[in-house]
Amino acid sequence: MAQTLEDKQYLLRFNCDTESHLIIKNHDVCATSCPGKDCTIFCPAEVYKWEGDRMFVGYEGCHECGSCRIGCPHDNIEWHYPKGGHGIVFRLA
Numbered sequence: 001m002a003q004t005l006e007d008k009q010y011l012l013r014f015n016c017d018t019e020s021h022l023i024i025k026n027h028d029v030c031a032t033s034c035p036g037k038d039c040t041i042f043c044p045a046e047v048y049k050w051e052g053d054r055m056f057v058g059y060e061g062c063h064e065c066g067s068c069r070i071g072c073p074h075d076n077i078e079w080h081y082p083k084g085g086h087g088i089v090f091r092l093a
């Protein structure tokens with residue numbers, strides 16, 4: 001039987017840093033110039049959540065796919081890999 005996304009998520013572990021490796025450059029741009037809130041759609045890990053009038057970034061769950069480097073239509077996300085030893089850890093089933 002094929003693995004579900006939830007099954008695959010179970011294979012991920014995270015060694016979280018205390019500082020985010022994902023920075024919204026200008027929150028006003030999200031609020032005023034991005035009606036689609038594309039990051040809430042293209043991010044496979046659902047890191048970006050629009051709540052109230054602000055974008056919240058749950059960087060701890062980032063899969064490091066890099067999509068937000070190119071996916072934000074306003075180039076409004078500063079992205080880099082987490083510091084060494086931090087971030088996503090894959091493990092075998």
Ligand code: SF4
Nearest residue numbers: 030034037038039072
């Ligand atoms: S896609 Fe970019 S500009 Fe739009 S809400 Fe997300 S971070 Fe903000």
Ligand code: SF4
Nearest residue numbers: 043062063065066068
């Ligand atoms: S790198 Fe991928 S998983 Fe991480 S926040 Fe960006 S789109 Fe989401």
